[in-house]
Amino acid sequence: MVEQRIENPRVTSSTLVLGNTIKTIQKMFYKKKKISVQQSVIHKFSKQKFLANIFKNNKSKSMLLAISGGQDSISILFLFNFLQKLNNWKLGIVHCNHMWQSDAIINASVMSVFIKELNLNYYEAISTISIKNEEEARLWRYQSITKIATLHGYELIVTGHTASDNIETFMLSFLRNCQLKTIKDQKKSAKKSNIRLQYLRPLLKFSRFETKLFCEKYNLPVKVDITNKNLTFQRNRIRYELLPYIRKFFNKNFDNTLFLNL
Numbered sequence: 001m002v003e004q005r006i007e008n009p010r011v012t013s014s015t016l017v018l019g020n021t022i023k024t025i026q027k028m029f030y031k032k033k034k035i036s037v038q039q040s041v042i043h044k045f046s047k048q049k050f051l052a053n054i055f056k057n058n059k060s061k062s063m064l065l066a067i068s069g070g071q072d073s074i075s076i077l078f079l080f081n082f083l084q085k086l087n088n089w090k091l092g093i094v095h096c097n098h099m100w101q102s103d104a105i106i107n108a109s110v111m112s113v114f115i116k117e118l119n120l121n122y123y124e125a126i127s128t129i130s131i132k133n134e135e136e137a138r139l140w141r142y143q144s145i146t147k148i149a150t151l152h153g154y155e156l157i158v159t160g161h162t163a164s165d166n167i168e169t170f171m172l173s174f175l176r177n178c179q180l181k182t183i184k185d186q187k188k189s190a191k192k193s194n195i196r197l198q199y200l201r202p203l204l205k206f207s208r209f210e211t212k213l214f215c216e217k218y219n220l221p222v223k224v225d226i227t228n229k230n231l232t233f234q235r236n237r238i239r240y241e242l243l244p245y246i247r248k249f250f251n252k253n254f255d256n257t258l259f260l261n262l
Helices: 013-029 037-046 048-055 071-087 104-117 134-151 163-177 183-193 208-217 234-249 254-261
Strands: 062-066 090-097 121-126 156-158 198-200
Touching: 062 071, 062 134, 071 090, 071 208, 090 104, 090 134, 104 121, 121 134, 134 156, 163 208, 163 234, 163 254, 234 254
Parallel strands: 062 090, 062 156, 090 121, 156 198
Antiparallel strands: none
């Protein structure tokens, strides 16, 4: 008698990988019965919508992570380093050094040592030109990262942009040009300029506060960028002056309201 096996056509290999990954992460994350604020954030990270964002329409096995050393990109590094071990991905790390700080070289050296301890490929882009503003810095970063990804055979570029970044980008675009642009719109234009490469931003449903809690939970080494406090940068003015003013005098839930409509 020949045994016949009927397989569910809806269950694909990527679906099985996603399911097994979720189970593994949940076992790692849930060690205590008492749920704290941090653990609820961890639960959100391990839920299917975060992992599905990575696996959905993504068959890439080679990924280049853009890491600045801040809490958002370090969260991405921690999660993808863990996922890489489960899924046998080729993972590389790129750090863009604008040379804006006096200790920029030292910080980059610390970053390279940390990445090498994780046994991951590390690349560093160092600016040799004078970058005058945020837009020039953004364009230089994308050009450098794209060049490195193409040169070393990476198919997917992963960044640590969060919902908080998306709100700031929206406000910045509106105030500068009265245009309603978000990080997703930047993603579309980047795709047009380079068809082969794909871009992934798995933290767009998470706030900066949530990535902060995530890093605190796992004692991740976060580098504080002093330029983030420099109010000569328009994005920082929006972050530390405009948005707090709107929350205080107009709508305390402004971020959530705007996030739901972006």
